[in-house]
Amino acid sequence: MLTRLSCLLGAALLLVSACGQSELSQIDTGEPGVKPVPAIARNQKIKIVGSSTVAPFSRTVAERFGAVSGFPTPIVETTGTGGGFKAFCEGVGPVSPSIANASRPMKDSERELCAKAGVKAITEVALGYDGIVVANSKLGPDFDLTKEQLYLALAKEIPDGKGGFMPNPHKNWQDVSPDLPNGPIVVLGPPPTSGTRDAFVELGMEKGAEAIPQLKALKESDGDAFAERAHTVRTDGVWVDFGENDSAIVQSLVKSPEAIGVLGFSFLEQNGDRVKGARLAGVEASFDNIVSGDYGLARIMFFYVKDQNLPLVEGLAEFVSASVDEGAAGNDGYLIEKGLIPLPEADLETQQALAKQLEAKVRAY
Incomplete structure (x- = not known):
């Protein structure tokens, strides 16, 4: 299949060159149900979609990449992790997204969606760590929350x-615990399509639910029913x-000191003069505590x-290499200034090594 597609691509390129066409030609892969693949277009920009948490890092790399590589500056769009995968999986070709940013791993259902559209070769690349923080205005009260309290709230x-x-009756933080500030529970958070939302529910609320004996027993007896109880967020405002x-x-947190928000640690780092992070079971949301694993x-x-x-998209493999280069994502890389927590x-x-394999693939075509 790859050999046939490579031949078709080569033939299409010759045809475009000979005819002087500026528009994209369409190549039929021959697979039923799969859209034709557009041939390569010169100066086609890399299209990146997905997570709002990962987007600032991609944009920073993209700007540098466009300035020094000789390739066009990639386009980075914020669609949320789920929305990004939906767009990424629509098909193959330079007009479709080549990269999907994600603040969680790709789900099996999303891989199936990709496969149905002919997107069958996908490389997962880890960029670094991020913490999920509960934050509020510098003018608001200090919070020290447990995961159980997050679930109960x-x-x-x-x-x-x-x-x-029963429907959650808690309206004030002190309804959850008398140790918490006296104020209304108002939480600004990401929507269901967000990877940050998924991670917050799984790492925060689910673990908090497990601390309650009734829910721990439910998890042991009926995992699906437990997940429904642990993951479903309030819809009462x-x-x-x-x-x-x-x-x-x-x-919005700056304008509403009574509210708290759920966001990525990098946004707390970049806005530390305006908002502050809550402690989690006494542990501060900090770079060192995330790296050490102490922050939960x-x-x-x-x-x-x-x-x-x-x-099909010039510079794609090179952009991947630039994103995980030591000078970008390493311990002293420029992405650290943006709030990235580096990988070991x-x-x-x-x-x-994965990036080098992608570059080798390009040379093999």
């Missing part, structure tokens, strides 16, 4: 004390879906490469 239904469940842009959450809301950030676009050295070397 934000779950749609909680145990009723009689063996069943306490949690406010605030779009995919963490910067917008920061801006941390996850790996990824980007996914559409390998089939490597011969051996793990970063593994990602660099």
Whole structure:
């Protein structure tokens, strides 16, 4: 199949060159249900979609890449992790996204969606770590929350004390615990399509639910029912879906000192003069605590490469290498200034090896 596609690509390129056409030609791969693949276009910009948490790092690399590589500056769009995968999986070709940024791993259902559209060769690249923080205005109260308290504040239904469940009645933080500030529970957070939302629910609320005996027993007896109880966020106005842009959450927190927000650590780092992070079970949300594993809301950030676009989009493999280069993502890389928590050295070397493999693929075409 790859041999046939390579031949078709070569033939199409000769045809475009001979005819002087500026528009993209279409190549039929011959696979039923799969859209034709556009031939390579000179100066086609790399298109990147996905996570708002990963986007600032991609944009920083893209700007440098465009300035020094000789290739056009990649386009980075913020769509949320889920929305990014949806766009990424629409098909193969230079007009489709070549990279999907993600603040969580790709789901099996998303890989199946890609495969149905002919996107069958995907490389997962780990970029670094990020923490998920609960933050509020510098003018607001100080918070020190446990994961159990997060669950009790934000779950749609909680145990009723009689063996069943009831709609979450908590309106004030002191309804959850008298040790918490006296103020309304108002949380600005990412929508269901966000990888930050997924990670917050899994690392925060789910672990908090496990601390409650009734829910721990439910997990052992019926994992699906437990997940439904642990992952479902309130819809009564306490949690406010605030779009995919963490910067917008920061801006609203500054204007609303009574609210708290759920966002990536890098946004806390970049806005430390305006917002502050809550402690998690007494542990500060800091670079060192995330690296050490002491802070309990941390996850790996990824980007996914559409390998089939490597011969169709100039500079794609080189951009991947630039993203995981020691000077970008290493311990002293320029992305650290943007809030990236670097991978351990051996793990970063593994990602660099993946990047070199992609460059070798391009040379083999």
